[in-house]
Amino acid sequence: MGKILDYVRWRGDLTLDREPFNSLDAGLFAAFAYLPFDSSVKGHTLEAATKRLIQKKTLIHSDKVEAQLINLSDRYKNMRFLDWSHLSQKKPPVQFTAMTIELDPQTILVAYRGTDGSMVGLNEDVDMSYQPEIFGQSVAADYLDKIAQTYPDKQIYTTGHSKGGNFAAYAISAVSPKIQDQIIKAYSFDGPGFMKETYDQLEFQRAIPKMITYVPEGSIFGMMLDHPERVIVVKSKMKHLMQQHNPLHWEVARNSFVMAPCLSNASRIIRSTFISWNTKIPREKREELWLAFFTALESQKITDARQLTTNKIRGAIQFSHAYLSLDPKTRLIANEIVSDITTTARQYINLPFLNHTEHLEPLGNDSSKGPIVDDSYDGS
Template sequence: NTIYVAFRGTDDTLTGWREDFNLSFLPKVPSQESAAAYLRSIMALGFQNVYVGGHSKGGNLAVYAAAQMTPENAAHICGVYNNDGPGFVTDLFDAPEFQPLQKRVHTFVPQASVVGMLLEHDEAYQVVYSTQKGIMQHDPYSWCVIRNDWYYLDDTTTLSKIMDSSMRQWILGMQPEQREKLTDAIFHVLQSETNAKTVQDLVDGGAGTLSAVLHAWSDMPPETRRFMQKMLGELLRIIGQLAAAKRRSEMLAGRMRTMES
């Protein structure tokens, strides 16, 4: 009577990666609807104890699918496990009947998490120690366990906090139509001249890929290029401001500790 329903993360296709970007401006994307339909088909089999989870985009799909179940089905969901998956642009748990389910959502991120801190999360998260560095901590095989649980840390790193705040301000500072325009422009640059279908195609293209990307950039309408430059410049400005503020805060705290000692 117990089953674990697992959703996979983003595949290697540029279509899959584009859908990830679409999460920033669409209330739902096709993979989320497919995930909900799949979970409903599993619930119809009559399992009494259902666990749902996934890594990266799979974690996002797990949370979304669980939130789309009827209250009767949701009562059989014992836990939802989001392993460093991005959040949402809408509140999935607005309805009172879903508040009990929200309390059964468990989110885990590594100490330098970037992906898992994107967009809005309704739930709290726990920090897991990773042996990797930076963005490579997204790899779940680098996460450490101790006995029958994760090896937890108290908090994420300073850099993770700065990136989280920066991306949040940057994304929320754009209107949904601006996020869509930026996504269209990015994937136009990546695909229009390279004919790449996957991330590996871009990597394998080497110098040819770079040449094609530069050609696509130069052929882009001037107003679109200016828009992209403005948006990326705004992100760098926000990161710089938050990093400077964090440094000032740490210096002040250091002075206070020196004075107290």
């Protein structure tokens, strides 16, 4: 068993006419969307763009390895950037990056970047917990609409990781039926899902057959909301749940992911806790808390999550200052919510989740029910 970058090493000599595009390619490009390109890549091949990227001294080692493998791969190096787009703003919060790549003369791929660690991006993420639709989703849909109209004769894949996966799925639901006909498939890798009032809409229902979501067996972020689309649970070599979020750490065999029997105990507890959060705590209370929380972080000049995590002592102090700057009413709401979540988590820890062979709920899972389950194979 290997990981996605091992797949590139094993199968990178096979062009798409010999080995058709599959879920591992989609996962690779979902990760590729995080690499620090800019609009200057338009018109360049992946070989040329990654060659220039590799020369950057600030490029971290893992990104450099990924770029080098793509640069040397016959499968990817002659693919071409058609577009690259970026938007970041505080109000309404949106952190958006997308790229369009020509896979072959008939097919293009739109890849959406997930959250980059900025407070703007994290603010956008938590907005999903109380808003059926967020501004970034409409930006993603507009981007897909623009690309599809620019290339009306091409078929399209969309892909993305985390929030990017949510954008990849949402975008195909929000474009016209004519453009939906151009879509082959929308891939989401550990994306957080959607609220029921969003996926109950006719336009979304029409697009569901073209959506597919992959989550690791220890998924956290993929458990946030509902998944009306088909969901595949994948094995991961990583023990730490946060590390499992990265699709480059998921297990693969030849040209598909390795399926897990079901979600891990920890992930199912997290899913049940999210269900409680989404159903028991009023949206108005969640919105009030998050708005106050991010305002407090901004008052402490915290603009990136790494300011809280790189130096844990300093981060804890900054976080404490932000918390103490909340007004008493908001602090009371925060304490009540934390207490509710803790109580719920303890309740579910005692549930009979130890039998990993049981099917917990049917695949169509809304938040009044239990955790999602997997299909038994990877249909790519």
